[in-house]
Amino acid sequence: MNHQPFETWLLDDKVLTPAEKRELDTHLRNCKTCSALAETGLALRSSRIITPKPGFSMRFQQKLAAQKLVERRRRLWGMIVFIVSGVGLSSWFLAPAITSLTSSPVEWLITAASFFLYLFSSLQAIGDMFSVMARILPSFLPPYAWMVIVSGLAGVGLLWTVSIWRLSRRTQGVTA
Numbered sequence: 001m002n003h004q005p006f007e008t009w010l011l012d013d014k015v016l017t018p019a020e021k022r023e024l025d026t027h028l029r030n031c032k033t034c035s036a037l038a039e040t041g042l043a044l045r046s047s048r049i050i051t052p053k054p055g056f057s058m059r060f061q062q063k064l065a066a067q068k069l070v071e072r073r074r075r076l077w078g079m080i081v082f083i084v085s086g087v088g089l090s091s092w093f094l095a096p097a098i099t100s101l102t103s104s105p106v107e108w109l110i111t112a113a114s115f116f117l118y119l120f121s122s123l124q125a126i127g128d129m130f131s132v133m134a135r136i137l138p139s140f141l142p143p144y145a146w147m148v149i150v151s152g153l154a155g156v157g158l159l160w161t162v163s164i165w166r167l168s169r170r171t172q173g174v175t176a
């Protein structure tokens, strides 16, 4: 049996005219070899639908690279904001100490002493607060929740203490 041109059509995945399609269908009905070939082609085509389109992996990689760039830029900005705010905050806190240190060392010593006294009494107050809270709050909270609460409150309390101390120092400086 002559399998041409049907074999070539099937193998090349040729786009057939209606007349060619009719011819092929007639041949396929009589030829097991070509109908098997047609079925294989059909199976290949349907599996080709599942496999990604050409350029998919390239586009995916490009998207990934773009995402990485955005992420890196975001991380860089985060770091810049973190550093700037950190420097700003620490200079805000340290400015009175530095200025008093340059103006007079004795006054700086008194300032430092008053700061540590204030810090100490504040920490005592915070400690009292904690003990009261520990008595009041139910003790069935899981330990990690306690860790989170205590560390968060300690950080806030320290910041609060320092800022209040700084404000009181400034007021004293104005009235003196």
Ligand SMILES: [Zn+2]
Pocket (backbone or CB within 6 Å): 001, 002, 003, 004, 006, 027, 031, 032, 033, 034, 035
């Ligand atoms: Zn055939």
